[in-house]
Amino acid sequence: MADPDPLSPLRSARKVLAAVEAAEGIGLLEAVAGGPVPAGQLADSFDLRPEPLHALLRVLRWHGVLDDTGAAGWQLSEVYRELLTGPPGSNARALLRIERWAAQDHLNADGVTAALRGRRLPTEIPDAELPALADAMLTGARASAPHLARLPELRDRTSLADIAGGSGGYSLTLCRMFRGLTATVYDRAPMLENAARAVKEAELGDRVRLVAWDLHRDPLAGPEAGEASGPAHDAALLSHVLHLLDRRERVRLLTGAGRLLPGGGLLLVHDFLYEEPPAGSALAASAVDWLALGAAYHPDRRALAAELAEAGFTLRRTVPLPALGTTVAVATRD
Structure with missing residues (x-):
């Protein structure tokens, strides 16, 4: 089996970070922090096109940022909920903005x-x-x-x-x-x-x-x-x-x-x-x-x-x- 491309982790990290930053920039992460929200509701709330929004949601699910609960909608994964909605002073969302x-x-x-x-x-x-x-x-x-x-x-x-x-x-x-x-x-x-x-x-x-x-x-x-x-x-x-x-x-x-x-x-x-x-x-x-x-x-x-x-x-x-x-x-x- 061929050795993996040594640049692959870098490319992956940059692309995942871009997706997370985009979700934070439009307020999506905050919207789903409190529990499941249907994709349609997210699209309406932020005036987003449904197709690219759904694609972004799927990408974030693949990388462990969001969970798809089915009919109830999308929510932060357990790991990201702990990371982004911890007690005051430990909120990593601040670092994302900076x-x-x-x-x-x-x-x-x-x-x-x-x-x-x-x-x-x-x-x-x-x-x-x-x-x-x-x-x-x-x-x-x-x-x-x-x-x-x-x-x-x-x-x-x-x-x-x-x-x-x-x-x-x-x-x-x-x-x-x-x-x-x-x-x-x-x-x-x-x-x-x-x-x-x-x-x-x-x-x-x-x-x-x-x-x-x-x-x-x-x-x-x-x-x-x-x-x-x-x-x-x-x-x-x-x-x-x-x-x-x-x-x-x-x-x-x-x-x-x-x-x-x-x-x-x-x-x-x-x-x-x-x-x-x-x-x-x-x-x-x-x-x-x-x-x-x-x-x-x-x-x-x-x-x-x-x-x-x-x-x-x-x-x-x-x-x-x-x-x-x-x-x-x-x-x-x-």
């Missing part, structure tokens, strides 16, 4: 090609995508925050600077977990609109403040950021932000975070950080993201330590988070 946007923009071959030729594709989220992505990032941050809360260095802190880190999800979750903590969320104004709704629902308006701030244009200290001069917080968090920037911008951002902190202030950098990931692993794949974004280095501990030192920080330790496939770097301001 990945769908990213795949259309910088996390693809065009991004890699641009980086190799000294150019960078835009990394700003399109305005039309902001509402769904803001909610998705909020969900992702809420899932990550409890892992950060286990760090002993964070427990005695009283004021957190949450810098462009997930539509306020970190601040909301950590303030609930630590009663003595207040937080300021620094993010783009459109992202803060979503954060404001979440803060109101959580009844944390007296402890979570929102400051409009642009990652590429605004300093992190001074009147432009809504802060008085001098340290404003005793802890700061950068989550999945540094990989959006080149080296000069990374150091600028780290330096700005330092201005918000006193000597000994805590900085947590939550991102993909590794030395030599296993071949074929998710971490190895994430390196493509960095290259596509124009970051011409692999984010290992030594490189991050050097940039932290240049910005006035000392890297104390790194903490792998296996459940998230990421790492937290713990640093203090000199």
